Amino acid sequence: xxxxxxxxxxxxxxxSCDGCQLSLLDCxxxxxxxxxxxxxxxxxxxxxxxxAGPYDLSLVEGSITTAEDAERxxxxxxxxxxxxxxxxxxxxxxxxxxxxxxDVGDFLSIVYASPEYVSTLExxxxxxxxxxxxxxxxxCPIDKRQLLEVIxxxxxxxxxxxxxxxxxxxxxxxxxxxxxxxxxxxxxxPVTHAGCGALxxxxxxxxxxxxxxxxxxxxxSLTRQLRVLGMDNRDVDRVFRTFNVDAFEAVxxxxxxx
Amino acid sequence: MHVTVExxxxxxxKLRIFEPPRFFEAFLRGRAYTEPPDITARICGICPVAYQxxxxxxxxxxxxxxxxxxxxSLRRLxxxxxxxxxxxxxxxxxxxxxxxxxxxxxxxxxxxxDTVAKALELKKIGNEVMRVVxxxxxxxxxxxxxxxxxxxxxxxxxxxVPKLERARELALETVSITAGLPFPDYAQDYELxxxxxxxxxxxxxxxxxSNRGLDISVAEYDDHFVEEQVAWSNALHSSxxxxxxxxxxxxARFALSYERLSPIAREAAESVGLAPAxxxxxxxxxxxxxxxxxAADEALRLIADYEEPDSPAVEVEPRAGVGYGxxxxxxxxxxxxxxxxxxxxxxxxxxxxxTSQNQRTIEEDLRGVVERSLDVPDDELSRLCEQxxxxxxxxxxxxxxxxxxxxxxx
Numbered sequence: 280x281x282x283x284x285x286x287x288x289x290x291x292x293x294x295s296c297d298g299c300q301l302s303l304l305d306c307x308x309x310x311x312x313x314x315x316x317x318x319x320x321x322x323x324x325x326x327x328x329x330x331a332g333p334y335d336l337s338l339v340e341g342s343i344t345t346a347e348d349a350e351r352x353x354x355x356x357x358x359x360x361x362x363x364x365x366x367x368x369x370x371x372x373x374x375x376x377x378x379x380x381x382d383v384g385d386f387l388s389i390v391y392a393s394p395e396y397v398s399t400l401e402x403x404x405x406x407x408x409x410x411x412x413x414x415x416x417x418x419c420p421i422d423k424r425q426l427l428e429v430i431x432x433x434x435x436x437x438x439x440x441x442x443x444x445x446x447x448x449x450x451x452x453x454x455x456x457x458x459x460x461x462x463x464x465x466x467x468x469p470v471t472h473a474g475c476g477a478l479x480x481x482x483x484x485x486x487x488x489x490x491x492x493x494x495x496x497x498x499x500s501l502t503r504q505l506r507v508l509g510m511d512n513r514d515v516d517r518v519f520r521t522f523n524v525d526a527f528e529a530v531x532x533x534x535x536x537x
Numbered sequence: 538m539h540v541t542v543e544x545x546x547x548x549x550x551k552l553r554i555f556e557p558p559r560f561f562e563a564f565l566r567g568r569a570y571t572e573p574p575d576i577t578a579r580i581c582g583i584c585p586v587a588y589q590x591x592x593x594x595x596x597x598x599x600x601x602x603x604x605x606x607x608x609x610s611l612r613r614l615x616x617x618x619x620x621x622x623x624x625x626x627x628x629x630x631x632x633x634x635x636x637x638x639x640x641x642x643x644x645x646x647x648x649x650x651d652t653v654a655k656a657l658e659l660k661k662i663g664n665e666v667m668r669v670v671x672x673x674x675x676x677x678x679x680x681x682x683x684x685x686x687x688x689x690x691x692x693x694x695x696x697x698v699p700k701l702e703r704a705r706e707l708a709l710e711t712v713s714i715t716a717g718l719p720f721p722d723y724a725q726d727y728e729l730x731x732x733x734x735x736x737x738x739x740x741x742x743x744x745x746x747s748n749r750g751l752d753i754s755v756a757e758y759d760d761h762f763v764e765e766q767v768a769w770s771n772a773l774h775s776s777x778x779x780x781x782x783x784x785x786x787x788x789a790r791f792a793l794s795y796e797r798l799s800p801i802a803r804e805a806a807e808s809v810g811l812a813p814a815x816x817x818x819x820x821x822x823x824x825x826x827x828x829x830x831x832a833a834d835e836a837l838r839l840i841a842d843y844e845e846p847d848s849p850a851v852e853v854e855p856r857a858g859v860g861y862g863x864x865x866x867x868x869x870x871x872x873x874x875x876x877x878x879x880x881x882x883x884x885x886x887x888x889x890x891x892t893s894q895n896q897r898t899i900e901e902d903l904r905g906v907v908e909r910s911l912d913v914p915d916d917e918l919s920r921l922c923e924q925x926x927x928x929x930x931x932x933x934x935x936x937x938x939x940x941x942x943x944x945x946x947x
Contacts, residue, residue: 294557298582298675304630305674307661311654314643325630326641327923344557374579377564386563389885392766399558420582420675475673482672482679483849484686487575489676517569522579 286335286434289321291355293341293348294375294403298420299366300324300340306423313427317434332358336433342368342375342403349400349409356410361433364406365426367419371491371526374419376403379525405525414439417472419489419522425474442473445493446486449477458485465508467518470496470530491523498531538922539769540907543947547911550904552896552926554772562886570596570855570881571682577873577888578676583626586619586671587866588888589680590741591873594755595862596682599877600853607846608684609741610839615670615677616740616864617836621663621704622674623867624787624825624832627930628711629656632822635924636718652714655707659829662704666836669693684850694840701840705833709805711826716809721921723906724816727898728780729789732865738797738831739790741864746793747783755863758872764889775894782897785869786929787824788815799838802831818902818928825867825930855881866891868930892931899929915944 290300304310304325320330337359343349356362364370372379378386383401387394406412416429416439425441432439442448446468450457458464458480466485468477472493479486492498498519505515519527541549561580565573573592578585590612597604604612629652630642639645646653664674670689671677679686730751732743745761746752753761764773777783791798791806795813798806806812806827815824857879863872869891876884906925910918919942 294559296579296582296585298579298585301582301626301675304626305660305664307657307664310657311643311646311650314646319641319643322641326643327634327920328640328644344559347555348557373559374561374564374576375559378560381564383560386560387558389563389566390558390560393768396766396768397558397771403559419579420673478672479678479686482687484678484681487678514569517572521572521576 285316285318287320287330287333288317288430289332289334289337289359290324291321291337291339291341292323293339293352293369293406294344295341295366295368295373297324297340299369299418300338302421302423302426303338306427309427313430333360334358335360336430337362339364339369339406340366342372342405343409344375344400344403345398346400352406352409361413362410363414363416363429363433364412365416365421367417367489367491367522369406370415370417371523372403372405374522374524376525377520378403380520416441417490418474422474422476443494444473445469445496446471446473446475446477446480446490449473449475450480453477453481455480458483459504459508463508465505465510465518467501470498470501487518487521488527489522491526492530496530498527538903538941539943539945540903541945541947542911545911547904547908550900550907551769552900552903554770556771558771562888565883565886568883570600570875570877570883573873573875573883573886574680574682575676580888580890582675583623584619584866584868585676586616586667586680587864587871589677590616590864591862591871592875593680593682593862594742594864595860595873595875596877597853597860598862599858599860599875600682600856602683602851602853604684604851607688607844608849608851610843611670611685611688612680613741614836614839615667615680617832617839618663618666618670620740620832620867621829621836622660622667623663624829625656625660625663627867627927628715628822628825629653629660631930632924632927633715635920635927636822655710659704659707659711662700662833665700666697669697681850683853684846686849688846688849691843691845694843698837698840701833701837705801705830705837708826708829708833712805712809712823712830715823715826716811718822720817720819721906723819723902723909725818725902725905727784727789727816728777728782729792730777730783730785730870730894731789731793732863732870733793736797738794738799738835739865740835743863745863745870748792749780751777755861755872758861758863759874762889764893770896772896773893774896775889776897782901783894784818784898785891785894786821787828788818788821789869790865791815791824791827798831799834801834802827805830818925821928855879868892869894892929895929895931899926899931902928915942918942918944
């Protein structure tokens with residue numbers, strides 16, 4: 280009797296810190312069970328063995344910042360039945376997308392004595408700007424429980440059950456006191472995609488938006504509140520321009536009268 | 538990796554690293570003095586705590602703030618969690634499979650299930666320390682300039698105690714396992730550079746010292762070390778002015794602060810014949826295991842002595858100036874320098890990760906290893922070179938299984 284071949288998983292890295300793929304290795308309780316269910320066919324962080332494609336599921340970490348990587352992601356797409364992007368770099372360009380709001384030539388000369396040796400694109404862009412993506416998992420870093428849900432869902436041919444509401448809903452569910460209302464701490468929770476479990480407010484800290492914008496966020500209203508709490512223009516710009524800078528800039532409506 | 542061999546002699550070794558540049562030092566300019574710990578953590582998902590610790594130290598120095606007592610103990614505790622997690626990841630998932638001839642820890646688990654299961658258990662305990670103290674294991678959210686957003690209660694730390702006792706046991710086993718591995722016969726007379734701190738093994742702060750008489754404050758780093766760009770790689774190469782390459786990381790810390798290890802860690806070293814004179818870079822895997830013993834032991838001490846602070850952070854008012862920070866990332870010293878203006882805006886930033894610092898030594902080791910093995914087939918040599926690179930646990934993009942070896946024989 281022929282046995283069904285195990286689904287093949289591949290993990291790819293582009294410009295990133297490796298933290299999101301590390302989240303897979305951080306699934307200490309599930310890793311060996313997972314390796315029994317699927318074939319980890321390509322995962323350079325964890326193995327020197329590579330199995331040729333096509334792959335049933337590709338997880339892609341990192342953003343596109345070089346011409347070679349813009350080519351490579353097309354190859355990855357061709358080899359992948361399903362392609363899921365993981366983390367703020369892959370879904371929004373990451374913190375390195377701050378270059379999109381500056382002159383990359385200036386950036387090069389700040390870091391490198393001989394910028395001509397280094398080849399890089401002027402922008403850092405998400406994977407979806409280059410190839411079709413089947414699902415985007417947000418977070419800087421991603422949440423490992425959500426990662427397991429995504430892998431399980433795709434292996435069973437269903438959509439992942441990942442909420443697209445705000446961090447506020449997670450705070451309420453955890454029974455946290457609202458840091459903005461009770462302590463006057465600026466917080467991006469009302470406009471930030473859920474997924475972390477309202478981590479920062481649970482540590483008496485305002486959310487800093489590392490999961491990127493939720494669906495249809497009301498940034499105008501939040502910005503008004505941030506100002507009431509004492510933030511000036513520069514502070515507000517800084518807080519939105521971090522790990523999901525491109526995604527937040529895309530949804531930040533110009534303020535009335537600004 | 539490109540190797541040139543002429544008449545049976547290695548004349549050139551170039552390790553090309555194509556990791557695309559992400560320009561952290563550039564976009565830190567114009568940011569607030571409170572932001573570097575969160576922003577620089579994103580340089581490395583494997584050692585974010587190191588970036589957070591070096592950055593807060595530099596900024597607090599500028600602002601004239603000293604974070605000590607329980608607030609500092611918590612920093613050291615968080616760092617112990619990162620050492621346990623990162624070292625265990627490296628020892629079992631990246632390096633041990635090389636020694637035993639497997640492609641990965643998952644492959645290794647087929648024949649040595651118990652070993653890998655214990656490794657995962659150990660790694661998980663490191664992660665739990667990071668989660669309790671820092672909020673999460675990758676890019677902790679609780680670290681701030683001046684201390685913490687929320688200091689954990691004693692009762693939150695208490696459940697870590699039996700786990701860390703177990704971690705210490707597992708780490709002691711790891712020392713025995715790794716000490717019994719077959720090691721290539723190779724040693725070099727390195728200049729070893731590490732932090733040094735009175736009465737404690739160096740983790741979160743100290744002076745920068747070497748086995749050849751270097752003994753400087755972190756503020757003097759730029760007078761003694763220089764970072765150069767090479768045409769063949771995106772990774773910068775550091776060296777000691779007028780002295781050349783040096784080695785940082787576990788082997789250097791162990792050699793220079795052996796006497797400051799806890800008694801349990803020192804006994805473990807003695808039991809496997811590991812001495813401060815060790816200069817075989819392949820045996821760094823044993824030192825890493827030993828540092829996990831120390832980190833678990835030190836974490837237990839820190840928890841036992843912990844008193845809840847009155848406030849989770851010291852007030853930090855911005856002021857103009859230049860500040861320097863250095864801490865011992867799992868892979869070696871990590872240097873940060875910031876210049877602030879009087880409202881706390883970052884005017885410039887410099888960050889030198891351990892992988893840059895070890896880059897020249899890695900190339901020199903590769904040259905040495907290839908020279909001794911010119912008669913072995915290219916694919917075997919390629920594996921040996923990967924194993925050599927992994928002695929340094931370089932940031933993952935180069936540590937991972939990437940190597941394409943080109944040997945040009947003339």
